[in-house]
Amino acid sequence: MSTCPIDTRVIRPIRFVAGQCQMLDQRLLPTEEVWHSYKTYEEIADAIRTMVVRGAPAIGVAAAIGVWFGVRDLETQSSQEFYTQLEKICEVLAATRPTAVNLFWALERMKRFAHANLDRSVLELKIGLEYEALAITQEDEMINQTMGRHGEPLIPDGARVLTHCNAGAMATAAYGTALGVIRAAVAAGKKVAVIADETRPFLQGARLTAWELQKENIPVTLICDNMAGFLMSRGEIDCVIVGADRIAANGDVANKIGTYTVAVLAKVHKIPFYVAAPVSTIDLSLADGSLIPIEERDARELTHIKDVQLAPEGIQVRNPAFDITPHDLISAIITEYGVAEGDFSTRLPQLVHQS
């Protein structure tokens, strides 16, 4: 099997070691850095479902690797059976998380590759799909660096930048989307201070954003989700940048629960609100955000942290994992093909068709 060249100084949630896919367990950070090894597509599906790996682009990468591992283990020599099994593997992977479109995008891309090579042998298809999965992984890192270069002019020198959840290296193959833009601003010599919402209930801000920025000595201050409004009212936040799990054709953005609230606050305080995401996040098939499915997750994410019980036994809970930020609250959408501002309905299809 192939091995991705790894610069060990670069923060990555997924790596390839000794013929296996390894993922850094994001549920255990920042106190434990535990890598799990995965050999089968079912194991990878489970890692996505249970949030060992999370973040829309990283989910796409993991799904592509899942397809590669799935077909690699097929024993059939029949092309017809191969395509039938490929479909089943993709169905299992597609059923893991409903909101991030990058998951479906990666599965489609793997299937498209297979269907574009109908004349090839099963062995050739397996090799091809391995290369395609590795290409998706490596491209994701390059995409983020390009996105960073497009986005960094929006970040002023000296800016105090609020971010929500983790749209960083840990949400992608490497470098990050929103945090990629911040990394690019820092690389361009700007002083940037990040304010990280802790992002309940899964605490991606406290556990992942704080951890990865601290590792790279980018100044970061942790706050609770309910403190952003207070800091904005005191003039202590200059702009907001977040990632996205799915972007509808009109520019409405599905992202981690709480993003909408931050966007409303930014609008009221006249603070720019930016979204950074690869074009694979844009879903032109959906006219607006109301059509994006919102995952509701288990009550235990709210009622417990590890074994500590936070709420009374048997309490009723709502736990939507995402919300929709309407396009009119968004100052710009930063992609690897450029920055969309103003009329998203016109600009987003242009960006997608460039890809």
Added chain:
Amino acid sequence: MSTCPIDTRVIRPIRFVAGQCQMLDQRLLPTEEVWHSYKTYEEIADAIRTMVVRGAPAIGVAAAIGVWFGVRDLETQSSQEFYTQLEKICEVLAATRPTAVNLFWALERMKRFAHANLDRSVLELKIGLEYEALAITQEDEMINQTMGRHGEPLIPDGARVLTHCNAGAMATAAYGTALGVIRAAVAAGKKVAVIADETRPFLQGARLTAWELQKENIPVTLICDNMAGFLMSRGEIDCVIVGADRIAANGDVANKIGTYTVAVLAKVHKIPFYVAAPVSTIDLSLADGSLIPIEERDARELTHIKDVQLAPEGIQVRNPAFDITPHDLISAIITEYGVAEGDFSTRLPQLVHQS
């Protein structure tokens, strides 16, 4: 010593047992119901500082009891020395928490009583201050019931009411301010469903509001602070009601961090936003909210829950415990003397002077 008559079915954070003041440790709820006993004013000051007891009216009650216990233990027979020591006791209690004005109000009331009785013996002053502290405790419960009756017409039958933090029985002597209004609406035969923000970092919503409403079978659903915007955008919240730690003369309200964000969201979604607080919370000496001191608390409240570490070692943290909601985001302020709507600058002094 006197004993407050106790109806054990009523939820109270402070009780008097066998000559001691007992407080239910609010840091351990909902999993443990532990009552601590306090014999001295220094112990009571420590209980306020470390948030064994919290909530503006309850802090006022605890401070009054602190003064009573402080003077009770004085050995002097000299009136002059008594007043000097009373001043010192009040200083220690005043230094525990800076934002809730009820603390200072209760201390002032105790001092005013003492100074109105300059001709009395030390023994008579001690007895008088004991009665004054018990009166403050009992009045607080009656105040909340009256406030509830004034406020409940604002809560429609079938309403889904969002609340933030705990402005319930646990924040007062009994019955609660914001939750008192909800209790009164339920008592009036209305169907009310409460949505409780968990209220990071101290989780008063998850631990206290959920717990006390569940105990009384009032329907309650727990959400993270960052989910209120999502529910409002889906039309799932009909009104908001919160308590207050201090209200400036113009109607600006200091309350638990995150209140401001909820008020902004309510305004944007055209949802009524109500504040329920006794007139002792109104501080006419402050023209507006910018003059209210905001307590910043320890970083550990964010970085740990019990012994579970949530964020990387050494991370920088902001932890403002309160924020200011400007009066123009507030639909009405409910007090025991009536409801203030419209021009708060005119109406609040009227309510205070009725008291």
